[in-house]
Amino acid sequence: MISYTTQVFKNPRAKHNFQGQSCSIAGVGSYVPERILTNAELEKIVETSDEWITTRTGIKARRIAAADEFTSDLATKAALKAMASAGVTAEEIDLIIVATITPDMPFPSTACLVQKKIGAKRAAAFDLEAACSGFIYALEIAQQFIMSRTYKTVLVIGAEKLSSITDWKDRNTCVLFGDGAGAAILQNRPNSHGLLTAVMGADGDKSDLLFMEGGGSRCPATVDSVNARMHYLRMEGKETFKSAVQAMQSAAEEALRRCELNITQIKCVIPHQANRRIIDAVGERLGATPEQLFVNLEKYGNTSAASVAIALDEAVESGRVQRGDLILLVVFGAGLTWGAAVIEW
Numbered sequence: 001m002i003s004y005t006t007q008v009f010k011n012p013r014a015k016h017n018f019q020g021q022s023c024s025i026a027g028v029g030s031y032v033p034e035r036i037l038t039n040a041e042l043e044k045i046v047e048t049s050d051e052w053i054t055t056r057t058g059i060k061a062r063r064i065a066a067a068d069e070f071t072s073d074l075a076t077k078a079a080l081k082a083m084a085s086a087g088v089t090a091e092e093i094d095l096i097i098v099a100t101i102t103p104d105m106p107f108p109s110t111a112c113l114v115q116k117k118i119g120a121k122r123a124a125a126f127d128l129e130a131a132c133s134g135f136i137y138a139l140e141i142a143q144q145f146i147m148s149r150t151y152k153t154v155l156v157i158g159a160e161k162l163s164s165i166t167d168w169k170d171r172n173t174c175v176l177f178g179d180g181a182g183a184a185i186l187q188n189r190p191n192s193h194g195l196l197t198a199v200m201g202a203d204g205d206k207s208d209l210l211f212m213e214g215g216g217s218r219c220p221a222t223v224d225s226v227n228a229r230m231h232y233l234r235m236e237g238k239e240t241f242k243s244a245v246q247a248m249q250s251a252a253e254e255a256l257r258r259c260e261l262n263i264t265q266i267k268c269v270i271p272h273q274a275n276r277r278i279i280d281a282v283g284e285r286l287g288a289t290p291e292q293l294f295v296n297l298e299k300y301g302n303t304s305a306a307s308v309a310i311a312l313d314e315a316v317e318s319g320r321v322q323r324g325d326l327i328l329l330v331v332f333g334a335g336l337t338w339g340a341a342v343i344e345w
């Protein structure tokens with residue numbers, strides 16, 4: 001029997017409908033915490049200004065989770081919305097994948113905590129760490145399980161409480177990040193629309209551009225590590241910016257090439273919401289019009305793995321995409337990692 005990957009190689013769009021199989025996105029959902037932290041409030045915390053943040057990033061506000069609200073809580077709320085929109089019960093879920101760099105704790109996985117909270121007793125569950133690229137990595141893994149017919153229903157979540165690893169004394173980073181979660185239910189629905197392809201990439205040579213040193217096996221938590229502020233994320237902004245633009249462009253082009261599509265056929269481009277200037281530069285290089293680009297970072301800042309998941313939900317909810325439209329997701333994050341996906345909604 002020819003595997004679907006062979007078919008993909010010859011004609012990638014056939015993957016979508018190989019032998020009647022397709023990896024359908026049956027429903028999406030998202031959740032952001034209530035607390036809004038504005039640029040004006042940040043001016044009181046670090047030496048910055050609304051003008052600097054707006055012109056350099058496009059961000060006006062971000063959401064901050066409550067002290068007793070954890071990544072698994074954000075993930076659960078987004079998951080329940082995605083399940084409702086897909087018409088799927090907890091018992092039907094075979095697998096839960098949570099993409100996050102801010103798990104509730106190192107172990108057990110946040111996915112197991114979500115499994116408990118939604119009551120998906122039959123589901124296998126694990127976390128995936130690819131920073132801001134996590135949601136696309138998770139989509140691709142879910143697709144593999146679905147197209148191989150291992151599982152029928154997979155819950156994919158991107159969720160972050162980045163405020164828990166943000167150094168509120170570092171103006172270079174604290175203005176950029178926010179909390180939130182987005183989720184999708186992927187199902188094997190014969191002859192349906194769905195995920196056409198997903199591209200993933202990584203470059204460990206650039207792992208020092210964006211990292212959190214403390215808390216792992218290399219630098220376990222000690223009084224010294226806490227005092228040295230090693231349990232917060234650090235970023236080399238300029239280099240990250242350059243790498244982001246290049247990697248997002250090539251990942252998006254590869255995804256389009258695999259599907260034999262050009263950018264004019266895409267209804268909505270949903271880029272990782274890190275920086276308005278990165279989004280505009282990538283859009284320009286891809287030849288996308290401003291109308292094609294979906295941007296919501298002014299409200300939420302960079303929510304890492306949750307970013308494109310929240311944006312996808314909002315694009316659907318607001319009617320920016322309709323059934324049958326083609327969507328291009330494109331992401332970039334620490335690792336370095338990157339990815340792109342084409343969805344026929």
Ligand code: ACO
Pocket residue numbers: 047048049052053056057131132133171172173175210236237238240241244274275278302304332333334
């Ligand atoms: N307010 C005021 N001034 C600031 C602030 C701030 N919040 N932050 C930095 N500055 C200052 C700097 O100190 C510097 O001052 P100096 O010239 O006196 O030294 C000046 O502003 C310029 O700083 P740059 O770092 O050169 O500013 P740049 O234009 O590169 O913008 C930014 C910085 C916004 C971080 C940008 O580089 C960027 O967006 N990088 C990419 C981030 C990203 O995409 N990350 C994605 C992955 S996230 C993940 O995986 C979790």
